[in-house]
Amino acid sequence: MIADFDYQFFIEVLVGGLLSGVMYSLVAIGFVLIYKTSGVLNFAQGAMLLFAALTFVSLVERGVPFALALVATFAIMVVISIAIERTVLRPLTNKPPITLFMATLGLSYIIEGAAQLIWGTQVHGLDLGIEDVPLEIGGVLISQFDIFAAVVAAGMVVVLSLFFRYTRIGLAFRAVADDQFAALAVGLRLPLIWATVWAAAGLVALVAGLLWGARLGVQFSLSLVVLKALPVLVLGGFDSILGAIAGGLLIGASEKLAEVYIGDYFGGGIESWFAYVVALVFLLIRPSGLFGQKLVERV
Amino acid sequence: MAAIAADFSAPVLPKWIAPVLLLAFAYGVVPLIGSSYLFEAILLPFLALGLAGVGLNILTGYAGQVSLGSAAFMAAGAFAAYNFNLRVEGLPLIGSIVLAGIVAASIGIVFGLPSLRLKGFYLAVSTLAAQFFVQWALTKFSWFSNNSASGVIDAPRLSIGGFALDGAVGRYLFALTIVSILTFLAYRLVSSQTGRNFIAIRDNETAARIIGIPVLKTKLLAFAISSFIIGVAGVIWAFAYLRTVEPDGFDLDRSFQILFIIIIGGLASIGGAFFGAALIVVFPLALSRLGGFLLGDVFDSGVLDMSQRIVLGALIILFLILEPDGLVALWDRVRRRLLFAWQST
Numbered sequence: 001m002i003a004d005f006d007y008q009f010f011i012e013v014l015v016g017g018l019l020s021g022v023m024y025s026l027v028a029i030g031f032v033l034i035y036k037t038s039g040v041l042n043f044a045q046g047a048m049l050l051f052a053a054l055t056f057v058s059l060v061e062r063g064v065p066f067a068l069a070l071v072a073t074f075a076i077m078v079v080i081s082i083a084i085e086r087t088v089l090r091p092l093t094n095k096p097p098i099t100l101f102m103a104t105l106g107l108s109y110i111i112e113g114a115a116q117l118i119w120g121t122q123v124h125g126l127d128l129g130i131e132d133v134p135l136e137i138g139g140v141l142i143s144q145f146d147i148f149a150a151v152v153a154a155g156m157v158v159v160l161s162l163f164f165r166y167t168r169i170g171l172a173f174r175a176v177a178d179d180q181f182a183a184l185a186v187g188l189r190l191p192l193i194w195a196t197v198w199a200a201a202g203l204v205a206l207v208a209g210l211l212w213g214a215r216l217g218v219q220f221s222l223s224l225v226v227l228k229a230l231p232v233l234v235l236g237g238f239d240s241i242l243g244a245i246a247g248g249l250l251i252g253a254s255e256k257l258a259e260v261y262i263g264d265y266f267g268g269g270i271e272s273w274f275a276y277v278v279a280l281v282f283l284l285i286r287p288s289g290l291f292g293q294k295l296v297e298r299v
Numbered sequence: 300m301a302a303i304a305a306d307f308s309a310p311v312l313p314k315w316i317a318p319v320l321l322l323a324f325a326y327g328v329v330p331l332i333g334s335s336y337l338f339e340a341i342l343l344p345f346l347a348l349g350l351a352g353v354g355l356n357i358l359t360g361y362a363g364q365v366s367l368g369s370a371a372f373m374a375a376g377a378f379a380a381y382n383f384n385l386r387v388e389g390l391p392l393i394g395s396i397v398l399a400g401i402v403a404a405s406i407g408i409v410f411g412l413p414s415l416r417l418k419g420f421y422l423a424v425s426t427l428a429a430q431f432f433v434q435w436a437l438t439k440f441s442w443f444s445n446n447s448a449s450g451v452i453d454a455p456r457l458s459i460g461g462f463a464l465d466g467a468v469g470r471y472l473f474a475l476t477i478v479s480i481l482t483f484l485a486y487r488l489v490s491s492q493t494g495r496n497f498i499a500i501r502d503n504e505t506a507a508r509i510i511g512i513p514v515l516k517t518k519l520l521a522f523a524i525s526s527f528i529i530g531v532a533g534v535i536w537a538f539a540y541l542r543t544v545e546p547d548g549f550d551l552d553r554s555f556q557i558l559f560i561i562i563i564g565g566l567a568s569i570g571g572a573f574f575g576a577a578l579i580v581v582f583p584l585a586l587s588r589l590g591g592f593l594l595g596d597v598f599d600s601g602v603l604d605m606s607q608r609i610v611l612g613a614l615i616i617l618f619l620i621l622e623p624d625g626l627v628a629l630w631d632r633v634r635r636r637l638l639f640a641w642q643s644t
Binding site for chain 2: 087091098108109114266269277
């Protein structure tokens with residue numbers, strides 16, 4: 001039995017899993033940004049992802065050049081972020097995190113509805129100009145598109161880390177994350193910071209939306225990728241970008257391996273819940289996740 | 300004590316009058332004057348969702364454990380009742396409903412186990428595991444749906460003691476009776492010691508532990524009771540309202556819908572669940588009427604669906620900002636004003 005084990009196939013599945021995990025991480029990073037600075041689990045991240053991808057595709061289909069469409073979509077995401085800060089976050093300042101979470105649930109309904117009301121509900125194809133052909137590296141077949149996605153994700157993590165570390169506004173983000181009241185007391189402008197964070201999350205949503213959109217087609221189900229990102233977040237900790245990456249890799253790899261090697265015993269289709277079980281089992285051993293800060297005491 | 304509690308609102312009527320009058324109206328008047336549209340499209344889903352809201356409110360509103368998997372427990376209840384009814388000879392309908400509630404409760408305990416280690420958002424996300432696992436299992440294993448090819452199965456006919464409850468009015472009375480009994484029990488529960496234990500855990504778990512509340516046992520109890528009620532609500536939804544049993548109706552959107560019901564109605568309030576359910580049921584119907592009236596043909600089903608989502612989302616945010624205690628708080632204020640105005644004349 002062991003002698004028959006196909007190592008090459010195993011590695012192929014593993015690498016494929018790791019790379020699809022990167023795609024989950026991309027979505028998860030958007031959550032982490034907002035959670036870090038405001039302590040809110042932003043359920044609307046998936047809706048923002050859908051909105052960004054749908055806006056971009058619709059602009060391109062109407063003949064707007066690629067780069068301009070990208071800038072225009074980002075500008076729209078910034079406007080939305082400011083609007084969200086004004087109309088939703090500001091009136092709810094100092095409310096318990098669970099109230100804010102429910103507000104983001106409502107927000108996700110609004111954004112999803114608006115995206116499809118404006119741009120229609122049909123499925124759009126999205127071509128980023130990257131061919132999805134497998135490359136052979138060391139005898140293992142790896143999708144070119146997956147490698148591109150991984151590079152984008154890595155680039156984004158580096159940029160975000162540098163931003164948090166070396167810029168003034170990044171420092172302000174960290175201050176707010178540490179202690180909102182202290183940050184207010186030293187004169188940081190919370191509304192500005194929140195709007196900026198949401199805009200940054202909007203940018204992450206745009207990037208993730210384009211990559212996922214190129215994979216799945218731009219349609220309503222794109223907003224459901226949040227459901228893939230949530231176990232990643234539980235595993236990696238809601239407040240750690242590094243955790244989002246590590247969690248994504250772990251979930252992606254175990255999900256693909258489980259699907260290939262034990263999926264048959266369950267009759268297949270286990271990917272809808274397997275990631276959650278992995279995250280739960282892991283959390284029973286380490287309640288604060290991989291890199292999460294102290295245990296979240298209560299909401 | 301009683302004097303202090305009483306002198307703010309100065310109620311002239313004892314507390315039990317309003318529910319009793321409401322029940323008398325629901326049993327005595329509504330069956331006589333209601334149209335079948337009223338029963339089929341409004342009252343039956345209202346009763347099922349209201350009961351599910353009561354169940355979730357015990358867990359989320361009182362015990363403070365946020366759950367995003369309510370629809371899974373509804374599905375578990377509906378399918379369990381269907382299978383008990385199908386496979387156990389001679390089991391009366393009430394028996395299969397109670398057993399279905401117990402099945403839902405035990406699934407609730409299993410998926411409540413993470414609450415012993417996890418809190419807040421981590422727990423909320425982990426309850427999604429219940430949602431996806433139960434839905435997957437019910438779709439995957441055709442045994443649950445008696446090997447029906449489409450996965451959609453007809454619910455059995457409702458009858459109690461050989462007395463058939465087929466018509467809309469019969470099903471309404473059947474649902475109303477179960478909902479009234481369980482709501483009454485839930486009301487008794489939350490004003491008992493157990494209910495206060497739930498609230499203590501919600502407000503401060505460490506303090507609850509210090510005063511000697513068995514936190515772990517109480518949390519699991521909250522999951523069990525809540526899932527029992529939600530499971531029975533699932534039976535009503537499938538047997539009395541839809542009259543079919545299918546996993547697709549119990550998706551994540553349904554779970555959110557029940558969560559919205561308790562936010563809009565009022566967290567930690569038994570009556571609030573019914574206020575919320577009434578709004579959630581009536582609002583899409585009203586919106587489609589209004590849209591059709593104002594915009595005519597432009598308002599097709601796609602546009603309707605999207606505008607429903609937008610208005611519902613906006614409604615939730617508005618409630619969170621303007622009336623965090625929900626419709627029930629609003630109603631209390633209105634009633635107090637009216638009483639005051641009446642007394643001062």
